[in-house]
Amino acid sequence: MVAKSKNSISKKSSYKIKNKNPLQAKQQSKKNKLKTYILMSKEITSRAQDYSQWYNDLVLKGGLADYSAGRGCMVIKPYGYALWENMQAQLDKMFKETGHENAYFPLFVPKSLFEAEEKNAEGFAKECAVVTHYRLKSDPDNKGKLMVDPEAKLEEELIVRPTSEAIIWNTYKGWIQSYRDLPLLINQWANVVRWEMRTRLFLRTAEFLWQEGHTAHATKKEAVAETELILGIYAEFAETFMATPVIKGLKTANERFAGAEETYCIEAMMQDGKALQAGTSHFLGQNFAKAFDVKFTDKENKLDYVWASSWGVSTRLIGALVMAHSDDEGLVLPPKLAPIQVVIVPIFKGEEQKQLIDKKVTVLLQHLKLAGVKVKYDDNDNNRPGWKFAEYEMKGVPVRIAIGARDLANNVVEVARRDTKEKMSMCIDGLAENIIKLLEDIQVAIYEKARLFRDEHITKADSWDEFVQLLDGKAGFISAHWDGTPQTEEKIKDLAKATIRCIPLNNKQEEGNCILTGAASTQRVLFARAY
Numbered sequence: 001m002v003a004k005s006k007n008s009i010s011k012k013s014s015y016k017i018k019n020k021n022p023l024q025a026k027q028q029s030k031k032n033k034l035k036t037y038i039l040m041s042k043e044i045t046s047r048a049q050d051y052s053q054w055y056n057d058l059v060l061k062g063g064l065a066d067y068s069a070g071r072g073c074m075v076i077k078p079y080g081y082a083l084w085e086n087m088q089a090q091l092d093k094m095f096k097e098t099g100h101e102n103a104y105f106p107l108f109v110p111k112s113l114f115e116a117e118e119k120n121a122e123g124f125a126k127e128c129a130v131v132t133h134y135r136l137k138s139d140p141d142n143k144g145k146l147m148v149d150p151e152a153k154l155e156e157e158l159i160v161r162p163t164s165e166a167i168i169w170n171t172y173k174g175w176i177q178s179y180r181d182l183p184l185l186i187n188q189w190a191n192v193v194r195w196e197m198r199t200r201l202f203l204r205t206a207e208f209l210w211q212e213g214h215t216a217h218a219t220k221k222e223a224v225a226e227t228e229l230i231l232g233i234y235a236e237f238a239e240t241f242m243a244t245p246v247i248k249g250l251k252t253a254n255e256r257f258a259g260a261e262e263t264y265c266i267e268a269m270m271q272d273g274k275a276l277q278a279g280t281s282h283f284l285g286q287n288f289a290k291a292f293d294v295k296f297t298d299k300e301n302k303l304d305y306v307w308a309s310s311w312g313v314s315t316r317l318i319g320a321l322v323m324a325h326s327d328d329e330g331l332v333l334p335p336k337l338a339p340i341q342v343v344i345v346p347i348f349k350g351e352e353q354k355q356l357i358d359k360k361v362t363v364l365l366q367h368l369k370l371a372g373v374k375v376k377y378d379d380n381d382n383n384r385p386g387w388k389f390a391e392y393e394m395k396g397v398p399v400r401i402a403i404g405a406r407d408l409a410n411n412v413v414e415v416a417r418r419d420t421k422e423k424m425s426m427c428i429d430g431l432a433e434n435i436i437k438l439l440e441d442i443q444v445a446i447y448e449k450a451r452l453f454r455d456e457h458i459t460k461a462d463s464w465d466e467f468v469q470l471l472d473g474k475a476g477f478i479s480a481h482w483d484g485t486p487q488t489e490e491k492i493k494d495l496a497k498a499t500i501r502c503i504p505l506n507n508k509q510e511e512g513n514c515i516l517t518g519a520a521s522t523q524r525v526l527f528a529r530a531y
Contacts, residue, residue, distance in 0.1 A: 019148050023402050044394075046328045051272045058322050059201045062331045062395055064223065072199040072206030076315070082339035084209065084315055088189065090241055090337075091211065091313070092234050100185040100213065105167050107191075108158040113166040117291035123258020124162045125196040129206075131158040160193040165259065165284075165310060168214045169292040176216060176306060183226070184216040202319035203276075210314035216306040218298060220285070223263075223307035227283040230311040231264040234279035242317065243334040243447035244268050245454050246278055247477075247526065249502025257310075257521050261285035267501045267526070269454045270323040273474035275501045275528035278320055281311035314448045319531075324450050325419075331396025332419055335439040336444050340397045342368060342375040342435060347385050347404035354379070357403055360428065367432035373439070393418060398442050399435060407493045419446055460524070467515045467527070471498055481521035483514035492516055492527070501526045 043061055045053040059065050064080030064234060076084065092102070108131065115121045133280040135152035139145040161167065168186070176184060193207050202208075213230060217223040231248055238246045246266035256263040268278045287297070289305035296306055325332040335341050344364070346357045361377055368375045378388055385402065392400055402414040413431065416423045419442050426434055457476025461467040468480050482500065492515075493499050503525050512521045 008493070027461055036149075044328055044330065054328070055260055055319075055323060056063050056201065057360055058326055058331055059319075062322075064318065064322070064331075065201045067201075067342075070206070072196055074201050074205050074207075076209075077315065079339055080318060083306070083318055083321075083333070083337060086337045086339065087237075087241075087317060088211070091233075091237055092187075092189075094237065095187050095211075095213070098185075098229060098233070100215075101189045102187050102189065104188055104190065105164050105171065107161055109161050109164075109167045109361065111157045111159055113170050113292075114159045116166060116170075119287070120163075120165055120259035124194070127162050127196065129160040129195050131160065131192045133463040161190075162192055162194045163310075163312075164188065164192075165192070165214065165288055166292075169288045169294060172214075172216055172306075173292050173294045176294055176296050178188075179218050179282065180301055182218045182296060182306065183222060185213075185226075186215065187211055187213045195271055200319075200531075202315055202322070204316075208315050210312050213310060215309045216289070216294070218296065218306065222266045222308050223285075223309050224283050227262070227264055227281045227309045227311070230281040230309070231266065231279075234311075234313060235266050235280065238266055238268065238278055238317075239315075239447065241334065241336045242321055242324070243336075243443055243450060244320060245447065245451040247502060247504055247524070249504040249507075250278075252486070252500050252503060252525075254489050257282045259284060259287050260310075261287070264505075265502050267528075268320055268324060269457060269476050270320070270531070271453070273322070273457055273476040273528075275477065275530040276316075276320050277501070278317060278325070279313040279529065281313075282309060284308040284310055326396065329421075330394035332446065333396035333398060335398045335443050338396065338398055339374065340376045340392075340395070341373050341439055342399045342401060343388075343392045343397045344375065344377045345385050345388050345392075346377075347402055347407075348378050349405070353405045356405065356408055360408060361403065364428070364431060365465075368435065371432060371436055373432075389416075395449060399438060401435075417442060419449075437518055444450060458526075461515060462512070464515050468496055469526075471496055471529065477501065477526045479524045480515045480527055481512035481523075482525050483517050483519035483521055485519075488517055488519075496527075498527045498529050501528050501530060 012066050044057045047054045063077050064083065065077055066075045068075050096185050112435060132154060133148045133152045134154055135149040136146040137149040139147040175181060189211050191207055191209050196204050196206055199205050215226050217226060235246050235248050238244045246268050248264070248266055251263040251265055262283040264281045266278045270276055286305040286307055288308050294306050295303050298304055321333065321337070322331060326335070344361055346354065346361065348354045348357055360377070365375060365377060389400065396418060398418050400416040400418070407413050411428050412425045413428060414423060415426050415438070417438070459470055459475045459478055461470055461478050461480045467478060467480055470475065489500055503523070507523050512524070513519065514521050
């Protein structure tokens, strides 16, 4: 931030107003404050000017993440990690409520295991980081430098996990013998590595954090039900906690997870009209069970391969959260996930006023914390109240409370909403209950705003020209007919840089003609340009 300490600002101001009369000094002081405000407001590139830069500005200046020395990697800063922890805690609770348990599997996958399921290996081959040696030594030709020891070559190369199906299903082989061992409902919180060529903070990085569920079942019906259950959990989490509306659907064969029979997904829309895949749940059939020879004896004492699912969401959700709700002044975070839900800023002159405010705030803090509200009292005197207001606006704190000596005398505080920037006066008596209600209102309002935007940006197209025109106009989701062939899907992608985001669940059946080939079609699918 351009944010300066109180001392540095005051020194600069005193230098500029030296030898001026009191009136000139007062006017100059106002100009300096206005200049500081303008500088702060210009820190973020506007969405209209450059959406991509706007996003990067928010992530960096909102304190969510930073760039790393490691190629394509990011550092998740404390504020960003607190946001991830809140997401993680809620999802973990939802998984455990449906019978899932957490475990942890190795980061390194022997290459032979990775190759066992051919479609999966082929699908991730171009993104793999591979460990070939296990030791470094001094470079004799370059003093002070290190080189890979050629004598320390691994007998078998190790893949740094891009996903864990291979290592997990090799392990499950020893865990499953009978129907009594099923279902096996395991989730893992971990990091994965995918060697992305073009990276963006949170949205696409070489290493990222995620959860991946891997389940085994006795029947196809049970495995499909599990896949759909998790899709429902993801959708509920996105809408209820992230305040982000999503569309549930199926991926086409071209977009399906490598090694899956079906891939279910939730698709969200960002403010620039692009789609973002927010979560996927895969019905794996018996593909991995057959690849790793995972069999079980059923109730009729017959031997069969188990049925499987896998599913995951990642720190990409933080990127979705930023792009779905934020504005040109900073982050806008839904209260249910915000690291700080309420910040209280005192405004005082002198220690006597400060003590009176502290006494009143102490009681308020107790009430809010007892109600489960994440509240911060920022009485740090290194920065002025105006600087703090701008800082917490940048960080997307849902509610800001300002309290001064005059407010105490009137038994009120000033309350500001981050989402609408509305300011209101509230009585100190019963304030905690009113703040809790306000947080609930903000959560609903953020969701409704995003839902209305999404719904207004789903448009039908019945011809290729109309389709392209809508895409170039950043229309959002385009509902159009497709002839169902992978070849046409690929050609549309090449020509328009748009993909089929999903075939919505419970999709309406209607006769029509493919926008590109004119061939017969029985339903519309959703196209979009995407992250």
